[in-house]
Amino acid sequence: MFGLGGGVVYTPTLLLLGFAVSTSLVLNLVAALTATLVFYRGGLVDVRKASVLIPGIVAGSLLGGALSASVNPYLLLWLLVALLVGAGGRMLHTYWEKGEDTGPEVPPFSTLLFAITVPFSFGVGILSALLGFGGGVLIIPFLVFVCKFPVKQSAGATAYVVVFS
Numbered sequence: 001m002f003g004l005g006g007g008v009v010y011t012p013t014l015l016l017l018g019f020a021v022s023t024s025l026v027l028n029l030v031a032a033l034t035a036t037l038v039f040y041r042g043g044l045v046d047v048r049k050a051s052v053l054i055p056g057i058v059a060g061s062l063l064g065g066a067l068s069a070s071v072n073p074y075l076l077l078w079l080l081v082a083l084l085v086g087a088g089g090r091m092l093h094t095y096w097e098k099g100e101d102t103g104p105e106v107p108p109f110s111t112l113l114f115a116i117t118v119p120f121s122f123g124v125g126i127l128s129a130l131l132g133f134g135g136g137v138l139i140i141p142f143l144v145f146v147c148k149f150p151v152k153q154s155a156g157a158t159a160y161v162v163v164f165s
Contacts, residue, residue: 014132028134028162035159044156046106052114053121053157057135057165060125068130080131087137106157107148116146125165134162 039045068076109117120142128135136158143154 028132032134032136032159032162036156036163039156039159042156044152045160046153046157047160049106049109050157050160052109052117053124053139053161054164056118056121056123057125057128057161060122060127061129061165062125064126064129067126071130076130079127080133083127083131083137090141106150106153109147113147117142121161128165134165136162 036045040047121139124135124138127133127138139158139161140154143149143157144151147154149157
C-alpha cells in the first residue's frame with residue numbers, strides 16, 4: 001500500500017531473532033515484486049521515470065554488499081536505528097504539514113533533478129545493502145518532496161525500484 005517492501009520491519013525483527021540481514025532482503029524482494037504488479041495493473045508505475053533510480057540503486061547495492069563484511073555490525077545496527085528514528089520523525093512532521101496535491105501526473109525530470117537523483121539512488125543502494133532493507137523508506141519522501149511525484153505514483157514507483165535494490 002505504501003510502496004515499501006517491509007525491510008524496515010523485517011530487518012530489526014529478524015536481527016532480534018538471530019537471522020542474517022540477507023533473509024530480510026529475500027522477504028523484501030517478494031513483497032516488492034507483488035506490490036509492483038498490483039501498482040502496475042492500477043496504472044501507478046511510471047516505469048520510464050522510476051527507472052532513472054535503478055542504475056544508482058544497483059551500483060550502490062553491489063558496493064554496499066561488498067562493504068558489508070568489513071563494516072562493524074554494531075555500527076550498522078545503530079545506523080539502522082538512526083534511519084528508523086529519522087523516518088519516524090519525518091512522518092510525524094508530515095502529519096502536521098499542509099501538503100499540496102501535485103495532481104495525477106508525474107512531472108518531467110529536469111537535468112538538475114536527474115543530477116540529484118543519480119547520487120541519491122547510489123547512496124540508497126549502499127544503505128539498503130548494508131542494512132538489509134529495500135530503501136523505500138528513503139525513496140518515497142525523495143520522490144514526493146524533491147521530484148514532486150503524487151503520493152500514489154511514488155508508492156508504485158518505489159515498489160518497482162525496490163525490486164532492483
